[in-house]
Amino acid sequence: ETGVTQSPTHLIKTRGQQVTLRCSSQSGHNTVSWYQQALGQGPQFIFQYYREEENGRGNFPPRFSGLQFPNYSSELNVNALELDDSALYLCASSHRDRGDEQYFGPGTRLTVT
Amino acid sequence: SQKIEQNSEALNIQEGKTATLTCNYTNYSPAYLQWYRQDPGRGPVFLLLIRENEKEKRKERLKVTFDTTLKQSLFHITASQPADSATYLCALDGGSYIPTFGRGTSLIVHP
Numbered sequence: 001e002t003g004v005t006q007s008p009t010h011l012i013k014t015r016g017q018q019v020t021l022r023c024s025s026q027s028g029h030n031t032v033s034w035y036q037q038a039l040g041q042g043p044q045f046i047f048q049y050y051r052e053e054e055n056g057r058g059n060f061p062p063r064f065s066g067l068q069f070p071n072y073s074s075e076l077n078v079n080a081l082e083l084d085d086s087a088l089y090l091c092a093s094s095h096r097d098r099g100d101e102q103y104f105g106p107g108t109r110l111t112v113t
Numbered sequence: 114s115q116k117i118e119q120n121s122e123a124l125n126i127q128e129g130k131t132a133t134l135t136c137n138y139t140n141y142s143p144a145y146l147q148w149y150r151q152d153p154g155r156g157p158v159f160l161l162l163i164r165e166n167e168k169e170k171r172k173e174r175l176k177v178t179f180d181t182t183l184k185q186s187l188f189h190i191t192a193s194q195p196a197d198s199a200t201y202l203c204a205l206d207g208g209s210y211i212p213t214f215g216r217g218t219s220l221i222v223h224p
Contacts, residue, residue: 004156033211035214042117042119042214042216043202043214045211045212045213045214048210048211055211056209056211090156096210101147101159102149102159102204102212103159104157104158104159105156106155106156107154107155109154
């Protein structure tokens with residue numbers, strides 16, 4: 001177990017709705033990254049937060065947004081859900097000043113119908 | 114554009130043999146290369162990190178090599194066991210602390 005938790009585990013939403021996914025980082029980590037993983041694919045980088053500031057963003061539209069809180073927990077918000085947003089959403093925490101390895105949570109399985 | 118290639122076909126081997134997985138990349142100058150294990154429906158688990166100036170890294174039954182001239186990393190599991198069956202992902206980072214992942218290769222170890 002990595003100490004990274006995510007909620008909820010599973011979620012079913014309707015196209016056009018909005019969703020908020022949550023992540024609690026491993027203790028002592030100051031960086032959180034969010035990834036989208038479609039079936040049979042590798043994780044695709046959405047964005048990263050370092051000390052509450054967005055540190056980088058992948059090729060995802062603005063309807064994907066996020067926050068990192070002072071306790072380094074994080075949220076991923078997705079507006080105007082589309083069917084293609086159905087995927088496993090992974091949160092990974094790391095300590096940027098100590099190394100690059102990412103510690104992943106178990107993921108949230110989002111299904112958009 | 115940057116590309117990371119991992120064999121999309123599953124690797125099937127017999128228990129006790131050495132499994133070797135390949136990660137090739139193009140248009141990339143990674144500062145680090147990492148390997149992760151992922152079980153179905155679970156998040157990836159970090160295994161090993163190797164830096165651009167390192168040729169080889171070992172951890173228990175695992176060995177990673179990194180050839181920046183060939184633009185290739187090899188990941189070896191010696192004395193493989195059925196419990197090693199999983200998908201193995203390689204990830205490259207150019208120094209931005211944002212690794213880019215390959216699609217992974219499935220390893221199946223038969224008893």
